[in-house]
Amino acid sequence: MSGGLDRRWIYLAMMLAVALPILWNGVTGKTFPESPTPPSQACFDAIEALPEGSRVLVSFDYDPASEGELAPMATSFMRHLMHKRLRPVVIALWPLGPTKAEETISNVIKADFPDRVNGRDFVNLGFQTGNEGVLKVIGTDFRKQFPVDRSGTPVDRLPIMEGITKVGDFPLVITISAGYPGGKEWVQYVSSSNPGLVLLAGVTGVQASQVYSYYPGQLRGMLAAIKGAAEYEALVSAAIDGDGVTPPRYTEARRRMAPQLFGHLLLIALIVAGNAMYFAQKRCKAVAP
Amino acid sequence: MSRSVALLICLIGGLTMLVSPFLPMATGWANDVTDWFNILAAMAFVLGGGSLLKVQLMRLSARGPGWGYSAVTLLAFVVTLWVGLGKVGVVADPSAPMVPWSGKPDDEGSAFWWIYLYVMTPITSTLFAVLAFYVASAAFRAFRAKNLEATLLLATAFVILLGRTFAGVVLTGWLPDWASGLRLENLAVTIMDVFNTAGNRAIIIGIALGVASTGIRLMLGLDRSYLGGDA
Numbered sequence: 287m288s289g290g291l292d293r294r295w296i297y298l299a300m301m302l303a304v305a306l307p308i309l310w311n312g313v314t315g316k317t318f319p320e321s322p323t324p325p326s327q328a329c330f331d332a333i334e335a336l337p338e339g340s341r342v343l344v345s346f347d348y349d350p351a352s353e354g355e356l357a358p359m360a361t362s363f364m365r366h367l368m369h370k371r372l373r374p375v376v377i378a379l380w381p382l383g384p385t386k387a388e389e390t391i392s393n394v395i396k397a398d399f400p401d402r403v404n405g406r407d408f409v410n411l412g413f414q415t416g417n418e419g420v421l422k423v424i425g426t427d428f429r430k431q432f433p434v435d436r437s438g439t440p441v442d443r444l445p446i447m448e449g450i451t452k453v454g455d456f457p458l459v460i461t462i463s464a465g466y467p468g469g470k471e472w473v474q475y476v477s478s479s480n481p482g483l484v485l486l487a488g489v490t491g492v493q494a495s496q497v498y499s500y501y502p503g504q505l506r507g508m509l510a511a512i513k514g515a516a517e518y519e520a521l522v523s524a525a526i527d528g529d530g531v532t533p534p535r536y537t538e539a540r541r542r543m544a545p546q547l548f549g550h551l552l553l554i555a556l557i558v559a560g561n562a563m564y565f566a567q568k569r570c571k572a573v574a575p
Numbered sequence: 576m577s578r579s580v581a582l583l584i585c586l587i588g589g590l591t592m593l594v595s596p597f598l599p600m601a602t603g604w605a606n607d608v609t610d611w612f613n614i615l616a617a618m619a620f621v622l623g624g625g626s627l628l629k630v631q632l633m634r635l636s637a638r639g640p641g642w643g644y645s646a647v648t649l650l651a652f653v654v655t656l657w658v659g660l661g662k663v664g665v666v667a668d669p670s671a672p673m674v675p676w677s678g679k680p681d682d683e684g685s686a687f688w689w690i691y692l693y694v695m696t697p698i699t700s701t702l703f704a705v706l707a708f709y710v711a712s713a714a715f716r717a718f719r720a721k722n723l724e725a726t727l728l729l730a731t732a733f734v735i736l737l738g739r740t741f742a743g744v745v746l747t748g749w750l751p752d753w754a755s756g757l758r759l760e761n762l763a764v765t766i767m768d769v770f771n772t773a774g775n776r777a778i779i780i781g782i783a784l785g786v787a788s789t790g791i792r793l794m795l796g797l798d799r800s801y802l803g804g805d806a
Contacts, residue, residue: 293712300711318741323764351699385681385691415620416613422592423609426602430610436679437668479596498767499775510767513739547740549707554736556715557729564719 290563296556303552307544317540318547319520325498326517328507329486330366330525336458338371341446343456345463345472346376346383346390352464352490353386358539359488359515360386360462364394365536366522368402373446375456377432378413379420379467384436393535405435405444412436417467421475424453454480462488469497469505477504488515512546515539582796589794627652658686731766738763 348356367374376387387410395402411432414420423431434440441447461472469487477485484506489497491511501508509518516539523532588608595605634645662676664686671677680687720726737743743759750758792798
């Protein structure tokens with residue numbers, strides 16, 4: 287029992303609050319409109335401001351547990367970069383990050399931008415162990431930590447890596463992170479020691495309150511949880527698709543806003559109900575002889 | 576003797592990292608120290624695996640409550656290790672198609688990739704998703720407006736919960752522009768931007784000061800707890 291109510295009813299209500307909007311969305315294909323908050327708009331503007339051909343360092347610092355929140359961000363970032371003809375250099379500080387990166391590359395670049403060449407227009411340099419130690423070293427010697435790409439090709443032979451010796455050579459760095467190491471460590475070890483470098487972060491809801499402290503100083507823009515992902519996704523869709531139809535794989539974040547809405551409403555209803563019962567019991571005790 | 580060597584390594588490593596931002600010639604030394612750290616971090620993976628084996632084997636042999644979970648953990652560990660190290664089912668790399676083990680262990684089509692995609696991904700995603708049920712239950716049972724502080728926390732939670740969804744727009748979107756700061760989505764941003772940031776920055780500065788003082792204590796050998804025992 288959960289405060290006078292069998293918790294299985296709560297679980298059932300939560301299941302319905304999440305499942306029904308997903309079904310509704312699947313049937314109608316409709317999503318809620320999104321108006322961007324300043325941190326999401328800042329992410330979009332920072333990428334828009336880069337000249338064509340610029341190289342962007344993208345760090346996949348998450349694993350499947352946070353995929354629901356972060357994969358839509360990664361997809362939108364990659365789509366935006368490709369549309370602007372920017373060149374992403376992908377790394378990972380989490381062991382399962384490279385696999386997430388490969389999935390994003392496969393879903394976005396290989397599916398919609400097949401003319402882009404691996405090693406020239408994008409590259410996945412894989413995972414490097416050492417957490418903030420990796421960030422410390424790439425501040426002065428990038429190739430020491432990432433000497434080869436994921437398929438074993440030396441970075442010296444990759445056209446995309448020409449002239450890159452340290453992380454400060456990238457005009458823009460994006461970290462998509464679920465915890466440690468992630469947004470906070472990128473600020474502390476990279477952004478702080480490279481004042482000209484623009485850093486963007488996509489983070490989970492749990493991490494957002496902590497990372498928000500660095501915005502808009504050390505962190506130029508941030509996507510906070512699935513809400514931030516949905517706002518940024520809407521901006522990217524508006525820029526690329528205009529009034530046309532957005533392919534479903536580029537609406538994943540907005541599709542998740544309906545389950546989030548009803549989940550939140552249920553939480554509020556439960557809190558109100560719990561408090562009503564609490565005060566009713568208190569009153570009964572007070573009037574009881 | 577061994578403790579003195581460890582203390583000396585700690586002092587040299589700490590000092591090198593400390594002076595490297597100020598001395599260009601020390602940058603290379605700091606990178607070398609970081610390389611040592613990375614090697615140790617990689618070794619920690621091995622130690623972690625050994626520790627997991629030891630603990631789970633002990634539980635299994637003791638046949639205490641939950642020994643079946645230990646058996647599953649051990650089986651999963653050994654199978655994944657064997658599949659990864661043995662490159663089971665790895666597709667040959669296109670640059671060396673005649674060499675069967677030339678592909679990477681986690682390339683698409685390999686057994687390791689299969690385990691990742693069909694076992695690990697659903698399990699970890701499910702575990703994360705189950706949190707929603709526990710949060711709902713806990714909110715109902717524990718979130719009470721018992722005093723002023725709890726009531727403020729409750730009100731803040733409502734603003735964030737509504738402001739981070741379309742409900743905020745529906746409920747307060749009608750407010751005129753001069754009162755747009757009171758719209759729930761803008762209130763949520765203000766709470767994050769002002770109150771949350773102020774609190775977090777204070778905590779971060781406090782932690783930074785604590786880390787600095789702990790670092791100095793470690794380098795000077797005043798704090799030897801990392802050496803273990805009663806050092």
